[in-house]
Amino acid sequence: QRRPGVWRYRELLPAVSGVKPVSIGEGATPLVELENIGRMLGFRRLYAKNEGQNPTGSFKDRGMTVAVTLAKAAGARALVVASTGNTAASVSAYGARAGLRRIVVVPRGKTALGKLAQSVLYGADIVEIEGSFDDALRAVMEAVGRDARLYPLNSFNPWRLEGQKTLAYEVVEALGGEPPDWVVVPVGNAGNISAIWKGFRELHRHGLIDRLPRMAGVQAEGAAPLARAWRKGLNEPLFVDKPETRATAIRIGHPVNWPKAMRAVRESNGVFTMVSDREILRAQAMLARLEGVAVEPASAASLAGLIKLVEEGVISSDETVVIVLTGHGLKDPQAMLEAGARRYVAAGVEDAVKLVTSLA
Numbered sequence: 001q002r003r004p005g006v007w008r009y010r011e012l013l014p015a016v017s018g019v020k021p022v023s024i025g026e027g028a029t030p031l032v033e034l035e036n037i038g039r040m041l042g043f044r045r046l047y048a049k050n051e052g053q054n055p056t057g058s059f060k061d062r063g064m065t066v067a068v069t070l071a072k073a074a075g076a077r078a079l080v081v082a083s084t085g086n087t088a089a090s091v092s093a094y095g096a097r098a099g100l101r102r103i104v105v106v107p108r109g110k111t112a113l114g115k116l117a118q119s120v121l122y123g124a125d126i127v128e129i130e131g132s133f134d135d136a137l138r139a140v141m142e143a144v145g146r147d148a149r150l151y152p153l154n155s156f157n158p159w160r161l162e163g164q165k166t167l168a169y170e171v172v173e174a175l176g177g178e179p180p181d182w183v184v185v186p187v188g189n190a191g192n193i194s195a196i197w198k199g200f201r202e203l204h205r206h207g208l209i210d211r212l213p214r215m216a217g218v219q220a221e222g223a224a225p226l227a228r229a230w231r232k233g234l235n236e237p238l239f240v241d242k243p244e245t246r247a248t249a250i251r252i253g254h255p256v257n258w259p260k261a262m263r264a265v266r267e268s269n270g271v272f273t274m275v276s277d278r279e280i281l282r283a284q285a286m287l288a289r290l291e292g293v294a295v296e297p298a299s300a301a302s303l304a305g306l307i308k309l310v311e312e313g314v315i316s317s318d319e320t321v322v323i324v325l326t327g328h329g330l331k332d333p334q335a336m337l338e339a340g341a342r343r344y345v346a347a348g349v350e351d352a353v354k355l356v357t358s359l360a
């Protein structure tokens with residue numbers, strides 16, 4: 001009986017010879033039924049794949065366990081990534097466990113506090129670049145070109161996507177061997193939607209499922225190169241030079257995986273859509289206050305996108321839908337506080353007793 005998690009599917013992952021997988025217990029995340037939000041939207045079968053329950057709090061751990069294991073087997077010395085924060089946190093943890101050096105390049109002032117704190121605690125060397133994620137990625141690629149000791153792990157690295165595809169396997173197992181009708185995924189660098197589609201397509205090719213889900217990629221309006229192109233029926237993204245969104249995890253203007261993501265949406269007869277920051281933050285509050293699920297803003301884009309696609313009649317509420325919640329709320333405590341709540345200061349015990357009873 002195999003333990004649950006990414007390596008449960010080792011026959012469908014790249015073979016790792018000579019090294020033990022670098023694992024911190026990633027994968028096997030809950031598929032939570034959203035009963036209250038489902039009732040609100042008219043769904044009977046609405047689920048959330050809660051990737052915030054991974055070891056470093058995002059789906060990135062699925063890819064990192066595979067990519068860092070292979071990097072170690074290849075004798076890598078110094079892992080390097082550009083990141084909006086979650087990839088940095090994940091490579092910092094997995095690289096630490098593998099005993100490798102880690103260098104992360106993140107946008108200065110635009111990396112959520114929780115993610116920065118993780119990279120600091122895990123002990124990575126942190127370069128905060130005055131610029132966007134896209135500038136950070138350009139810097140990493142330039143550095144890698146100049147110094148062979150650097151081992152890049154951004155999501156053009158296929159092993160990252162190999163690990164991330166296991167989300168599809170877990171969803172099918174959790175739904176009793178059936179795929180959902182739709183999978184809704186927030187899209188930044190566009191690796192995750194590509195990886196998840198690959199997982200479903202493999203199950204279909206192996207005859208384990210007899211139909212495929214439709215993929216919906218959701219972007220923030222201020223950082224929506226794919227959604228804007230999709231709306232105009234274009235085959236190439238409308239790249240965004242200065243992406244802007246409060247959902248800083250997906251504040252990406254030049255997604256490296258755009259060809260795979262466009263193919264995933266096209267092949268699955270899916271869609272790209274985009275939502276405003278207001279819709280994202282509203283969805284974040286709904287998940288917390290109706291379902292008890294805390295996610296960072298970028299994660300909530302999947303719920304915001306679902307709501308929009310239902311309103312537009314693209315997704316119907318009698319379909320089975322899985323929204324992917326990609327990162328835990330604690331990643332961005334500032335955003336959590338911005339949601340606002342009634343907060344009182346009690347001078348002491350007696351004052352607290354009065355306040356508590358007045359609030360009952």
Ligand SMILES: Cc1ncc(COP(=O)(O)O)c(/C=C/C(=O)C(=O)O)c1O
Binds near residue numbers: 084155186191193296
């Ligand atoms: C919470 C959260 N939700 C969605 C995405 C988008 O996934 P991709 O479309 O595969 O990029 C990210 C991506 C983060 C980074 O790209 C990074 O960490 O550098 C994320 O952290």
